[in-house]
Amino acid sequence: MLEDVLTTLEKRRRQERTVLSTTADRAASVVREQVTEGALRSGTRLPEAALAQAIGVSRNTLREALSQLVAERILVREPHRGVVVATPDADDVTDVYRARLVIEVGAVLDGTMHDEERLAALDRAVAEGRDATEAQDWPAVASANQHFHRALVALAGSSRLDAEMELLLAEMRLFFNEMTGPESFHRPYLDQNATIAAHLRAGRRAEAAAVLRDYLTRARDQLRDALTRRASTR
Amino acid sequence: MLEDVLTTLEKRRRQERTVLSTTADRAASVVREQVTEGALRSGTRLPEAALAQAIGVSRNTLREALSQLVAERILVREPHRGVVVATPDADDVTDVYRARLVIEVGAVLDGTMHDEERLAALDRAVAEGRDATEAQDWPAVASANQHFHRALVALAGSSRLDAEMELLLAEMRLFFNEMTGPESFHRPYLDQNATIAAHLRAGRRAEAAAVLRDYLTRARDQLRDALTRRASTR
DNA sequence: AGAGTAGGGATTGTTCTACAATCCGGCAAT
């Protein structure tokens, strides 16, 4: 009995300590934020020396941070040329949405983990989106939308899926930074969020999945159009 | 016309160059192989100085390699204590299989990309497993089984999903290293592989998904038992 | 004897310096 408690406590402590931020992690957070905020446009080269000095870390530490962001697909490393902010194209949109379709629809259809807490998270995201729309705070609407989809995947109850979804959502933010006028992008989908949440509350998983599928394919086409148009006009 | 060719060529060249192995990548491959081969048992601590000297790279480069493997969940970093080979427990099995259920079943159900080439890859993996069984080459059977599931996910046509599946399969190898007598684990599932492939050839996606679901839940329970038994007997 | 505590050795986290390999831009030559 005591043994069990001790091992679980030790396990938790280890996880907590793993979360604790090392310098490289903090440097990674700084760069990541600058990219997702749109301060660093896609295609921008990130020279190691300058960036390291700007952030106030050594070049080695910065390289570890950059490697991490490369693993998150936010940056791309071209050997002997440096890392650049990823420049997503229409193919990337296609690929990301294929992954999202499989994961999100799959999480919705597999109902084994749909407990009250997870469903409440969906409702919260819907409410958050509604409030943000009323306040006409479009960045907040975008954020609420991401929360909704994060909550959808969380229905599956797998931390590994959650992590992968986090990566995909980070790439989505890159897409949005790439298109013109992303303010109006999210609003039309808020109603469908509510519909999906309602279906899931009632246990109608198939219907929820159908709405979601329709939702995702339309958003995909819209994004793909935006990115191909941008690619052709420059 | 020429412009198009040039840009596509440049894009391909960039991807190829990204694949090109740097020293850190090679060091990562070395460690990764030692872990998946089972030469480095789970829980083993990996001191940086000794490892760097053994592989013949500097400690800096080795750290980059280790960070990469931490991102792949093969190793775990405990700040100020070093990296250790991940020691999966029953919870990890549960989590991995939840992710696999969503991704693999999702890839099977979403038939939009099931073309001839991808179906042929399934058949090849089935044949590979049959041959290996006849030769009683159990490591080869395990390998064929992984190829089959990789091919299943490839049905979705998303390189990002493929990459995630690669991570999950690497974790599966950790599981196998952890259990006693993994030789007999894979053989019972080979028939189901054939059944799934046949269903998909005939376009019966729902039936294929049902078999796969049953398959995965049984394998999960078996693995979970094995890991909890091991945890209690030490 | 057992619990608490201080010290010391070892390992990690981080920085700095150095240099070879590679890439890019510009200049010269044809």
Add this chain to the structure above:
DNA sequence: ATTGCCGGATTGTAGAACAATCCCTACTCT
């Protein structure tokens, strides 16, 4: 105008150094 070559700049990698942290041991105190 194209090709070829050179020099500057940046990356990839190595190595040494040191503070921070951890773990283990020996010691002290009750």
